[in-house]
Amino acid sequence: MSTPPPRMSMPRSSFAIAMKDYTFIRPGIAVTISAATLVAALVTGVILIKLLTHASETINRGAQASEMLHRYNARYEVWRGMATSTDPTYKTPAVVAQRDSIRNGLQGELSRFGGTLAAQEKDLVQQVLEGLASTDAQTTTKARQAMIVLLHDQDSQLFDAAEASQKGIGLATVLLGLTILAAGLLIVPMAFLYVRHKRGATIEVKV
Numbered sequence: 001m002s003t004p005p006p007r008m009s010m011p012r013s014s015f016a017i018a019m020k021d022y023t024f025i026r027p028g029i030a031v032t033i034s035a036a037t038l039v040a041a042l043v044t045g046v047i048l049i050k051l052l053t054h055a056s057e058t059i060n061r062g063a064q065a066s067e068m069l070h071r072y073n074a075r076y077e078v079w080r081g082m083a084t085s086t087d088p089t090y091k092t093p094a095v096v097a098q099r100d101s102i103r104n105g106l107q108g109e110l111s112r113f114g115g116t117l118a119a120q121e122k123d124l125v126q127q128v129l130e131g132l133a134s135t136d137a138q139t140t141t142k143a144r145q146a147m148i149v150l151l152h153d154q155d156s157q158l159f160d161a162a163e164a165s166q167k168g169i170g171l172a173t174v175l176l177g178l179t180i181l182a183a184g185l186l187i188v189p190m191a192f193l194y195v196r197h198k199r200g201a202t203i204e205v206k207v
Contacts, residue, residue: 041178058161
């Protein structure tokens, strides 16, 4: 019975040879920990992107709405001043036409703006529209209060978006920490050992 030929061992790669000097912890454990931290960093990064995207959209939408409401409020006060003034100048046909133009334009813009809001906020817009249809004290007071509440709601959304941005800073810190942990535990040390090994092999060949 013939003796089988001895099995030839496969030559070890230069990376495997370099890793024999990795004595920090067992390479298998280091790879596992690094993989876990990179996965956690990936999940954190996805959450961070979604959070900051939502915060950015909320800030842009809230800023535009707040700017429009401030313009509407200013025009409403101008119209009311013109409609309730006892100055004969405000009774001339030209001024009356200008006053009615302000009211009509504001009614149309508020109606379109109200169509983009929730039901509760639509009721507030309706109160402002009623204030444009009448100048009695009670209706005017309700219209002004409704405008204040609308402005407050938009400001609250901006504050919420600012808080979300602060949370994003915390997540970014976690993401950076996880990345540094993965790099410091495995990637940087192994890259250093591999480069050192390759440089040493090159020097030996030259000698």
